[in-house]
Amino acid sequence: MAKPLLEFTDKGIYCAQGKFYIDPWKPVDDAVITHAHADHAYWGHINYLAHHLSKEVLFYRLGEINLRTVEYGETVTKNGVHISMYPAGHVIGSAQIRVEYKGVVWVVSGDYKTDDDGISTPFEPVKCHHFISECTFGMPVYSWKPQAEIFTDVNNWWHTNVDNGVATVIVGYSLGKAQRILQNLDLSIGKVYTHGVIENTNEALRRNGVILNPTERITPESSKEEVRKGIILAPPSSVGTPWMRKFGPYSFGYCSGWMALRGAKRRRAADRGFIMSDHADWNGLVSAIDATGCECVYLTHGYTASFTRYLNEIGFNAREVHTLYGGEEEDAVVTENEEKQETSELPKQEKVLSFGEDLGEAKKEDAQ
């Protein structure tokens, strides 16, 4: 049998015919990047290919890299392999990577959500033979409410805090959630103040031509009284730090899909948990996979074992694969932390993470 067009290797997803990797986690010559989150866009590759809207954020996060950008639908050809990008709806500039060679089509979803958040280009299903999908929230207990409902809650909560004279801190990661929140706040209530990490990302996006609502960067000179009348947009890494405590008394809201479960919500000890995710919920995943019409679906990260089993039971041909994706919406330790490199938080990462060690899940799958 011929070699599959895309393979799962210890460096990332690899196309041997085109000699490039998709979202590799070890340094390679040619990397195609789905989006700019740290668990997908690593430092150290020689050439990068990404969507145009990821450009400035990638420069900001990775420094001077050799980057070529394309628009959605535009095709790049490498050794006969056609590469094109389609919107993934995950964050601004996130793309699904479509790879075609001799009539066989593979699509790598990266991370995606099926609901339109009003700021990321909405997800577009792409017909393919092989679909490589995430399943961060691949359990039926996850089901998202319409965005308008969530933001009604957020804005009401903010309003109440202003009335009660307490500061409002809303937490979401700096690329994606932060801008989604920013664009959906009711700015008649007050001004939006940003943590430096988020403002840096906002500035990168603005350089990229993205139009965002006005924000004000918090500095040591910011007046506590003024800030209290507005809303503070902060990244997860700032929770519980002196930086955040100095705005007290405050009410602190956490925006994440994990807030759907009471236990997870209590664990994060947020005053308010808003169930808001940039990943597809259970129904979103199933419908997205169905819409590709694929012969085979590969699940890279999330609840891979049970989701794979379920898909097989309802008639898909699904397989679990091991990758290192799944960072930006995981637990506090693993949550993005741009001031302190994520890796330093995790002891012996090289050893812990080496590819193929999590054989438990794969083995179980083989046995079925």
Added chain:
Amino acid sequence: MKAFAQLFLSLDETNKTNEKVKVLKDYFTNVPDTDKMHMLALFTGRRPKRQINSTLIRNWAIEASNIPAWLFEESYHVVGDLAETMSLLIPESPGSSSKTLTEWIAEINNLADKSEEEKKLWLIESWAMLDRQERFVFNKLLTGSFRVGVSQNLVIKALADITGIDAPALTHRIMGSWMPEDYTYDQLVQEQNAADNISRPYPFFLAYPIQETSEKRKSAEDVGNALGDADEWQAEWKWDGIRAQMIKRGGEIFIWSRGEDLATEKFPELHPFLNALPDGTVLDGEILSFQNGLPMPFNVLQTRIGRKNLNKKVLADSPVATIVYDCLEYAGEDIRYKTQSERRVILEKLQQETAYPEVFNISSLIKFNSWEELESIREQSRAMIAEGIMLKRKSATYQVGRRRGDWWKWKIDPLSVDAVMIYAQKGHGRRADLYTDYTFAVWDGDKLVPFAKAYSGLTDAEINKVDYFVKRNTLEKFGPVRTVKPELVFEIGFEGINKSTRHKSGIALRFPRILRWRHDKPKEEADTLESLMALLGE
């Protein structure tokens, strides 16, 4: 039910004590009196009788959610709470209901003599009338596991603010066996005396630990600095049994455990001595297994507690007696206001008069002249089958709940071993979907033998790191349990060790918990089964 569901949601939405109290007060002021009493019952562990067994509820929930049974089970492991899992998986419906909490509980209680089919129909219709949050608390009512993130103290505080009755009095009035069907809000807030309900126990007075963890060891000097003159204190052994309050009133006897379970029938050996007490007597003490006049280790008593039927063999293998240390009511008078020394005199008098001195023991006072002397006496605790030493201020009244000041426990340091984590399982509640429950092993030759499970002792940050490790170092999965690569070493502390035929290792530990993560130790340097066995002899 809407108000009750909202109460739950609001309590979940704040971590601040003052706000929780405010939320509780709002609830109390906005619902009918019968709802208040139902809420109070539920929040103090008095749940309605389970009318549908949970396997049936589960099966009907699986049917209603239209997913395979295995996926329901997997979801349950992710959520960590059955009621919540069901509320998330059953599709939302547009129905609604304005029934009160009282009405819902009455409906639940009416199910008692219904057929299975009728129960099912009722349940499916009920689910359709409730929104997600209501459905969650409704499922909690049905399945009975009612743990709320709010302490009884906060509920009492809210109620005290509203009624103007002081908290200790309210705490006392909600003790004992009452159900909201037979105890009204008016009765609760009216003047009362102890005789109104002859079975009602007093709230227990609980000691505060002198050293909260073994790392924070306190010397005799520290204790002296904190507690002052040794003369002002009485010391006793801290007995390792079941704390109990024993009541003789109106010719009847009642034995209450600390968890407010009525345990009178569990300890028939104590009945003769209690029946012989004068009416209007309440004693506080410890129930222990005794042999030849000496207390036996807790595990002997533990095997007996687990039994449903107390047959002759059980009674012969593990006969119980009491070591009493306080008297709360004498001649029908609540004497908790008297000093420790005065109550002690009364207790000694009662004990001298008993015809059952082998069952009615009294906790002897430890003679000591200085804190240094007491510190060295404390070293003998294990030999005394005691957990350490209790210190009680001679001038102290008998108070309500756990408070600093007059009663202190000075426990012995735990035993400890270094062990390797080999299995991990996801936790529940706050720890749902995180690997927090670990099994530990020690070396037996070149094999690792599991010997203990422990759930607590790590910080949240450490738990996150262990969880990260587990997810990336799984060797095998058995249902919810993962076998992990043996690598992480932890120091495990425990209070006691006993032989066990039920465990692979041949030993069972009492209160095992994680003392700390030994980042400095490679797995090869963990302890051996031999070294654990050596502790058995002590």
